[in-house]
Amino acid sequence: MALKHQAPRGTRDLLPDELARWQWVERQATAVMTRYGYGEIRTPMFEDYELFARTSGESSDVVQKEMYRFKDLKGRDLALRPEGTAPVARAYLEHAMSGRGKIHRLWYMGPMFRYGRPQKGRYREFYQIGAEIIGTQAPAADIEMIALFVDLFEAWGFKDLAVAVNSLGTPESRRAHGEKLREWLAPVRDRLSADSQRRLETNPLRVLDTKDPEEIAILTGEKGGLPPWPRMLDALQGDALAHWKEVLTGLEALGIRHEIDHGLVRGLDYYTLTAFEVHDRSLGPGQSALGGGGRYDGLIESLGGPGTPGVGFSIGLDRVVLVLEQRGFDPGAHRCDVYVVSMESTREAALKLVRELRREFAVDVDLESRAFSAQMKAAGKSGAHWMVLVGEDEWKRGQVALKDLADGTQSTVGLEELHAALRGKEPVKEKATPWW
Numbered sequence: 001m002a003l004k005h006q007a008p009r010g011t012r013d014l015l016p017d018e019l020a021r022w023q024w025v026e027r028q029a030t031a032v033m034t035r036y037g038y039g040e041i042r043t044p045m046f047e048d049y050e051l052f053a054r055t056s057g058e059s060s061d062v063v064q065k066e067m068y069r070f071k072d073l074k075g076r077d078l079a080l081r082p083e084g085t086a087p088v089a090r091a092y093l094e095h096a097m098s099g100r101g102k103i104h105r106l107w108y109m110g111p112m113f114r115y116g117r118p119q120k121g122r123y124r125e126f127y128q129i130g131a132e133i134i135g136t137q138a139p140a141a142d143i144e145m146i147a148l149f150v151d152l153f154e155a156w157g158f159k160d161l162a163v164a165v166n167s168l169g170t171p172e173s174r175r176a177h178g179e180k181l182r183e184w185l186a187p188v189r190d191r192l193s194a195d196s197q198r199r200l201e202t203n204p205l206r207v208l209d210t211k212d213p214e215e216i217a218i219l220t221g222e223k224g225g226l227p228p229w230p231r232m233l234d235a236l237q238g239d240a241l242a243h244w245k246e247v248l249t250g251l252e253a254l255g256i257r258h259e260i261d262h263g264l265v266r267g268l269d270y271y272t273l274t275a276f277e278v279h280d281r282s283l284g285p286g287q288s289a290l291g292g293g294g295r296y297d298g299l300i301e302s303l304g305g306p307g308t309p310g311v312g313f314s315i316g317l318d319r320v321v322l323v324l325e326q327r328g329f330d331p332g333a334h335r336c337d338v339y340v341v342s343m344e345s346t347r348e349a350a351l352k353l354v355r356e357l358r359r360e361f362a363v364d365v366d367l368e369s370r371a372f373s374a375q376m377k378a379a380g381k382s383g384a385h386w387m388v389l390v391g392e393d394e395w396k397r398g399q400v401a402l403k404d405l406a407d408g409t410q411s412t413v414g415l416e417e418l419h420a421a422l423r424g425k426e427p428v429k430e431k432a433t434p435w436w
């Protein structure tokens with residue numbers, strides 16, 4: 001029979017076995033964020049459509065083609081959030097957080113929604129973890145952000161990551177640079193895709209963001225004989241240049257491996273100055289980006305707030321988990337510690353004992369009143385370290401039989417000693433097998 005319903009295209013269910021890996025990734029991330037002193041923030045999964053239209057830039061793919069936009073029953077124009085920074089900035093303003101200290105270090109984790117073409121590592125519902133520092137333009141904030149970004153990947157076992165960095169300059173230098181790019185691309189204009197020709201008018205920097213191999217060959221000068229592209233860094237001046245130099249010096253001082261990538265432009269319009277990214281080539285050319293971020297000094301003002309600088313990043317957790325899986329990482333399923341077996345006459349007593357033991361241990365028990373032998377078999381398969389047998393005579397004496405399933409030894413223990421006896425041994429959890 002054909003199934004009536006499937007998860008919508010581009011979404012998927014995460015089942016318990018797979019979630020073991022996700023939860024491990026989330027635990028590591030939460031621990032790193034906490035050590036860095038960031039506070040978690042949770043914002044709604046949908047917001048006014050305008051919030052994203054205004055901040056992401058009308059020319060961005062996200063706004064033009066990928067937004068889950070809908071009207072609610074009162075006709076409100078809403079959208080499922082495609083990213084996390086604009087909602088955080090909105091919340092920062094709505095709750096007048098600037099009144100509670102100048103600098104705010106925040107992090108978030110949760111699903112994002114974009115109507116893209118689904119493939120491996122690219123989904124319509126996907127998960128991001130991100131962090132923001134709002135309230136300072138100090139280069140030390142950019143450096144801390146990149147350090148946190150790299151330390152998250154290290155906590156997940158990624159080694160020797162090189163972060164690609166660039167500076168997008170100020171809005172003025174970007175405009176001047178955009179003009180230069182238009183001039184530079186004029187001779188090959190007709191050979192660019194319709195998308196790129198459109199971007200050349202609206203946001204020429206984003207032409208460099210193309211994924212089309214033909215266009216990349218044109219841009220790199222392999223085809224069509226273009227001279228090397230005008231580099232954004234060459235347009236940096238004054239404070240923007242000083243900021244960039246301080247960021248580079250800071251990265252060196254912290255020993256963070258980085259490479260300058262002149263072609264690194266972020267898809268969203270509110271980015272200024274520092275931009276950074278990491279990729280993993282094993283994910284394929286269209287979805288190799290694991291995460292990226294940068295400075296967005298214009299964002300909060302564009303939402304009607306006072307000029308407030310910010311810097312942040314977001315990382316795609318689906319891709320992180322995918323890479324861990326590809327490399328054979330298994331965090332080890334947490335099996336139960338204790339399996340409780342009972343007779344027909346002690347069934348109720350056993351269920352009471354199970355509830356009591358579950359206050360401290362991971363306990364499994366048969367739900368279907370199966371025969372004693374079937375329960376014994378299930379206990380053996382469960383991976384539990386201990387089996388507790390609730391026999392009628394023993395129970396009357398306030399005792400149970402305790403079997404160590406690892407070495408087969410058995411003893412009789414009083415109920416008052418049971419907790420201590422179970423605590424005596426490490427529960428059998430499969431150890432995480434590192435892939436690094």
Ligand code: AMP
Binds near residue numbers: 316
């Ligand atoms: P962005 O907000 O576009 O800078 O994306 C940040 C990160 O989110 C990317 O580096 C990806 O790892 C991840 N990401 C973005 N879009 C998707 C998607 N459709 N499916 C899965 N991951 C995504």
